[in-house]
Amino acid sequence: MPLSDILTALLTPLQAISDIGHVYPYDRIALDPTALNGTVGPLSTLRFWCLSRAATQEVWRGNASVERLHRLRLRGYLALDDPQASERMYQDLLDEVLTTLSDVITVPGSAEYLTAPLLERQEARMLAETVPVHFSETFVVASEYLSVTPVDVPGGTIEDYRDLADWLTAQLLTIPAIGTVHPYERLTVEPDLAPAVFGNPQAIRAWTLTRESVQNDRNPGLEHRGQERLVLRGYLSVDDSQASELVMQDLLEQIAALLRPSHTVGTFDRVGPLQIEQVAHSMVGQTHLCHVAQCALPVEAWALALSA
């Protein structure tokens, strides 16, 4: 898959940097830093990096091609040890990291080009409110260019938002192991999430769909244009030992690929492409640590206004 190939093309030279520590192709997440103790190194000498996809913008570039702009994020962690001038050590490592990332310009077959790295943040922070670390976030954008042939979409009776949400739900449910898909936002104030909503509280895997905004425009003379913003949110229980973030990222890739060719659906002239706006983690219901993803699906339709 191009995204994983791009990540590998960045990981391999990063891992070759001497003294860089561990470099992982996904975010390592734990509520308790002791869970990371030993996994990513003793807490007192933590030194690890996590590369993952933070977002993907998708743009139709032609009648049969899309460009996917993956915003890739490298997070770095180094145990803070001021007497040993750990900040200087960290800055030296960052120099090496930035140089290494700069050297990757293309990934043949997967990424047309990568932008130069952008170090957006370098600071000292408490990891999980317990372990002081130097922390940084560096971003690169990788462009993936795909040929796409729009496909015929059966079901010309899809005429309103409810129809479209039901159609999208049915499409998503064709993805193996996607979990539960709800055609509407599920809201609960119960601390223990209802299994019927999100599934087993220890293994949440659910998606909800909602419409966040609608903008209607009138063109001069009868034509009416509607633009809707649909939002798909995904929740997946964090299981760091099983690299659960990779599962979430893979599901997102499958969803984007599934919806991409379905450009006209029923009376909706343009559906998509899917924008993966955020891949992160959060405490769902303040009790369950989950990977969360937010995707936007722009929808556009034109019709003749019927006013007299």
Add this chain to the structure above:
Amino acid sequence: MAVPPSITSIGYLTRIGVGEQAAIGTPILTTQVLPSVSESLNDVYAEIPDESLQGSPIVDTPEQGNFSATGDMLVPMRYLNEFVLLKHFFGQFATGRYDLLPSIQGKALTVSIDKQVQGVWDYTDTKATQIVWTSNADGVNLQTSMIPGALTLNSTLNTHAHLVGLLQDAKRVLHHHLRLLVGTQDHALTHPADDLCLSELTLTLSRPMAIDYTNCAQTPMEPIENAFLSFRLAMTFPRFRTEEEQIITWRKNYTRLQASLVYTHPVTGDTKTIIIPNLVFVTATAPTAGPGPRVLTTEAAISQGKDVTTSAQIAITATGNALAITGGTFPFVAAGAQVTISGAATPANNGTFTAAAWTPLTLTLATPPALTDEAAGASITVSVSNPPIYMLET
């Protein structure tokens, strides 16, 4: 004195109808409503100053002179069949096919615009002198340049109520509905072998016309073509890749090509297909404009493709009404092209025909007239004149 209710002309409420006149000088009830993005028909009266008896540094009130009202109309394309603007510009329409006539003399449109103030404005004897078909991420739009012959305010023929009754809908033609096929003229275009992906195209069809006036007439005579019809196709490809490198070779070698622009609605299956049997790339540039990927920008000239083949190895068969050639190939022939046969031993096989189908080895002609069986042997000359462009719809 009672103050009449104030009316403000609002673009949202504008309705534009078009209809094909049966004759110049006779306005007609419009038959098709056009969702419009903009119109800029601008009626102007020239001034005739009195310069002979002034005797003063200040002129008298000039007389009102010739009327003209050129302007453009921008319309989003829809899968509406028998699209009146296109029928008029092409000049001929039959069974889902728009064919380009050399002249549209005697043909005109009535364009009715409900501007609310002064009611419906009828622009009669209107001729389309240029259409520009643009296709990009914003959609597919048709810009038509027009020359109206006269203007009637507060039309009693095309009223607001009539235009409301014309309300009709069809799905929009959008860029992602497009399949672009471009290839050399030695084969029939096929998907996906001849597919190209492009981010934008502009097809410009110009029919230059002269605007002339007779003495004492304020409105112009019917505008008539006064120069060659010209056709250009500008295309922008989102990437300059090895998949598009052939275009550079075609441009360098001035290779004669054919193209099909096929728009198919993914849900309804409606189609609009533009066939260009003969074009050559005249520009193809991919400048460096930034750190990212290069974009390929091209322009192709469209013209009438004419070819002649002479061979003694052409057999004619009545079954299928076709010619078959061995030891050579027929030149490229688009459906509907004019084919002239001479030199056949059977006199009935000589003459001018219309092409129905083509492969490099077989040329099928429309009936009537019917061909007669004739074995190869006579030196037969096949002359082909392809139309520069035509359009199909289903």
